[in-house]
Amino acid sequence: MLKAINISKSFPGVKALNEVNLTFYPSKVNAILGENGAGKSTLLKILTGVYTDYEGEILLNGQPVKFKSIKDAQQAGIAIIHQELNLIPALNIVENLFLGQEIRNNWGLLDTPKMTQITKELLAKLELNVSPNTLVQNLKVGEQQLIEIAKALLADAQVILMDEPTSALSDKEIENLHRIIAGLKKEGKTIVYISHKMDELFKIAETYTVMRDGNSIDAGEMSQTTEQDLIRKMVGREVLIQKKQGNTNITKDLLSIRNFTLPHPTLKNRNLLDNISFNLKEGEILGIFGLMGAGRTELLETIFGLNVTKVQGTISIDNREVSIKSPKDAIKHGMAFVTEDRKTEGLVLGMNVASNISLTTLPENSLLNEKSEKQLAKDYISTLAIKTPSAQQLCVNLSGGNQQKVVLAKWLATNPRILMLDEPTRGIDINAKNEIYEIIKKLASEGKSIIIVSSEIPELLALADRILVMSEGKLKAEFSADEANEDKLLKAAI
Amino acid sequence: MNKELLKKSQSLIALFVLCLAISILSDKFLTANNLWNVLRQISVNVCISVGMTLVVLTAGIDLSVGSVLAFTSAVCAGLLTKGIAIEPFDLLIGFTTLGGILAALLIGLLIGIFNGWVITRFSLPPFVVTLAMLTIARGATMLYTEGMPISNLGASFEFIGSGWLIGIPVPVWISLVVVAIVVFISKKTTFGRYIYAIGGNEKAAFLSGININNIKLAVYGIAGMMAAVGGVLVSSRLNSAQPNAGTSYELDSIAAVVIGGTSLSGGIGSVTGTVIGATIIGVLNNGLVLLNVSPFWQQVVKGLVILLAVIIDQKSKKK
Missing domain, CATH: 3.40.50.300 (P-loop containing nucleotide triphosphate hydrolases)
Known part of the structure; x- marks a missing residue:
């Protein structure tokens, strides 16, 4: 169990955390909710030894701990998976996993076979079906994230903090991640999960803590609360997202895209954009x-003149074809x-x-x-x-x-x-x-x-x-x- | 803005302390003769370095300035002494002093634009492209001069490097004008703003509709032209163009830019900072000579000062 008691932290002119109290339980997914600026990142940085000057106390399994460095926190069994991944794209999975903790043989040289073996076992555990020698740059975002998790497992972390882990993942990857998190839970790991996505939290999290303006506002069981309730606590007021009524007054075509096709840069029989046509009124x-x-981003980029040399198709504005080269x-x-x-x-x-x-x-x-x-x-x-x-x-x-x-x-x-x-x-x-x-x-x-x-x-x-x-x-x-x-x-x- | 001021005041204080220390150690430092001498000497580096500053602000670098200086000064000297002979027509085009200088500036500009064109057209790192130009321009200088100095460039030309105007050496006037123009360009024009934007975030600048390539062409062009200004100053001071002039000037120039607080990764820094940086290097050189420090030690000391400047810069950034 990881417990933070009355944690306060100030920056010049700002009180980032104000006597925050949190408890994270083992074998559970513990959600932290809060708007940007609520103090979540600051809290994570204290828990992982990035910030060392703060007030209050951290208890790890009942023992007070005070991390003097990132390494200190890692050795105590706390790992973090950042929103922006910290991997080196040009190195392979084994090299990334063992970075800074390489295993050496009796000659003092890298014991690659042993490291590869351990990597294989970790990949199997995370159901990631790729060769340990794959360069990280060739992995999808979701797979890269699993490598980060493998790193945490390699360090034998008991507490794994995840900062918006699904913000860049596809639905399938998210599902996969959730399954792996469930497995980690079974092993007794403490998972701390930060996300803006409510539906996801209700799916996987057991406990929640809401933070607002540097304070811990409320904590409890996910099963005892509702989305509206959590949102109200996060923003301090009721927010309703209403469905829009269709607007029928708009009739005049302004922009018209015809037959946009953009070939994939490396794969021959794939197109990033495939014969796309639509009008905008x-x-x-x-x-x-x-x-x-x-291909959504590629579509916008192409309309904006970014892929001029490669794209086929036409753009018209006010029914007149235009040439947009930049x-x-x-x-x-x-x-x-x-x-x-x-x-x-x-x-x-x-x-x-x-x-x-x-x-x-x-x-x-x-x-x-x-x-x-x-x-x-x-x-x-x-x-x-x-x-x-x-x-x-x-x-x-x-x-x-x-x-x-x-x-x-x-x-x-x-x-x-x-x-x-x-x-x-x-x-x-x-x-x-x-x-x-x-x-x-x-x-x-x-x-x-x-x-x-x-x-x-x-x-x-x-x-x-x-x-x-x-x-x-x-x-x-x-x-x-x-x-x-x-x-x-x-x-x-x- | 405040940060920039702070940085500048830091380097100004460093310059002041340096001057104070040297003036205590040597009574020759604070004489009018010596101070004018220092200013005259740094004027070449100042001209080159303000051009370099614009390049570095776009997150680029120009290693060719020393060689371009040599080439343009050689061509200038050649035009002044021999002109251009067009043999089939039995024609000889002679050059006035002004004509020779303008030709030199034009050549510097064109070489710079060529650098910029190669960098943007082929998406190559500026380091490599200008390193190649460093060799090319030096070789071209040797070819043009056949390895011999070109001397006796005329009294009016010599005046530029050695003359005085209203009590101030002409090279100092020239560097002042150059600095004023480039400061104005960098701070008060759209072009200057674009330079900072490109160095700060090239992708965002491009998406904002800025023609990145044109700006870069212009920036490298200016750097080449400033090297040519340096070339004119150097050869007019000696009344002779030396084929090995300007060797390793690119390093002094980069040092001035860095000591002046401009970030090599672009987007942050200022032309005035560079002027202070160039002055620090000039005063340091002068002081070491006055104190009879061996030229070998001078290089070591200069290198240490550059290191110190970068370390201080890095520390103040972290705060």
Whole structure:
């Protein structure tokens, strides 16, 4: 049993944790819920020895422990599987597993046969049917995650912390992971599970702790609570996601994609996009649903001019065929693209809020107009309710939800006719999510056309007038808002 | 913004302490003669380094600047002394001092643009491309000069490197103008903002509709042209273009950029920081000479200072 008693931790100007109390039980999946900024990451960092200066006490099996380093925590049997995996892509599974704890033979050289043998056993246990010599870069995300779990097992960890382990997995991979977690539970391991996905928590978790603003708000048995109840505790108020009524006023076609085909870069008889055609109407919110790898992101990227040399097919706007050879062309034709990963594709993190917002609209070959940049930033900080001390704040210091709003702002600044959103609410908290939903609805009511790609069905049901379903690069189905429901969408996507 | 100021004040303090230490150890340091001398000497490195700063801000590097300096100064000297002979027509095109200088700057610009073109067109690492250009330009210099210095470049040309204007050496004027222009470009224009954006996150910049390749072409072009400015300054000071001029200048220049607080991974740093960095190196060189430290030790000390600067930079980043 891992128990945290009255843990407090402050950063300059912020109290990240305020007398937090938590108990994690062996043979159980212990869920931690909370919005971004609730203090979950800070707590994990204390439990794994990253932060060593904190107040309060940690008890491991009744014994007080104080970890002085990450290694210290590992030796005590605590392992963490991060949201972003910590593997080295160019090394193989064996090399990754034994990194830093290689087994040597009597000559002091690597005992590869022995390490390979142990790896084989671990892979078999995790039902991962690949050769131990496979390079990690050739594994799927779900498989890579299992390698992380294998690492924890190799270290004989008793407590395994998982930080949003399923955020990048397909349904099948999630199912597999859940099965493996059930196995670990049987062996008496303590699993700590952080996730934003409610349905998943109700499926696998036994206990929960809700955190909010650095406090532990409530704890109990999953079987004694409901989704609405948990959400209310997380945000401190009731949130209802309502299903959207179909909007019948929209009739005029704006964008029309015809016969988009994009060959797979390495596999010969596969296409990333396979003969895709659809229309987008003026003022319409078009949802695109599909599992990971269905080709949703590739579709948006291709429309935005990223795969010019490889793609076949045509794009028309206002019934006129247009040639879009780069993001620059796309922007000229009134498109905007809020990318999936705000950190690597959306923002220049080392630049401030104002510079990021103005990046899409700076006049070319010209002097900067600091005044108008500041005004632009000020406008969007107030209309989108971006929480930042000032427009001069570096984006790296903002929370996920606010970073996403900055990305949104920089694209709204171009005054686009077509706004493409790729997983616009991934990894941001429920409050920020709802704010972004409101913004999207408002934009559509102002006549903007919106394409939204999402893995979260409730999100699409709440927003979209029409939903397309993609699978393996093909358009599989189309539903109006009235016909669509969770079952139909999932069935079409699999 | 505040961080940048802090960083700059750090290196300014380092420069001040360095000057103080040398002036205590040697009474020759704080003489007008010596100080002008120092400024004149650093003007070459300042010109090269401000160009280098723009390159490094895009997360690139230009190793060819020393060789480009030599090549452009050789061509400039060749044009001034021999002109261009077009034998079939029995024609000889002579060059005025200004004409020779403009030709040199143009050649530097073109070499730089060529660097940028190869880097962007073939998606190659700048390190490798400019390393190749380092060798090519040096070889071309040897071919052009046949390994011999080209001397007697005329009084008006010599004035650029050795003359005075309103009580200040001409090279110092030139480096001041160059610095002012590049600071302005980097901080006040869209182009400058794009440079920072590309270095900070190239993918995000590209998706924002920025033409990455054009910006890079321009940045490497400017770096090449700045090397040519350095070439003109060096050869006019000596009134002679040396085929081995500028050897390892790229290292001094990168050192100035790094000591000035610009991150080699791009996106963070400033031209003014680089000027301070170049001044620190110049003062250090001068001080070691004044203190009669052997030239071999001078190199060791310079290397240690670079290490120290990077360590301090890294530490302050972690805070």
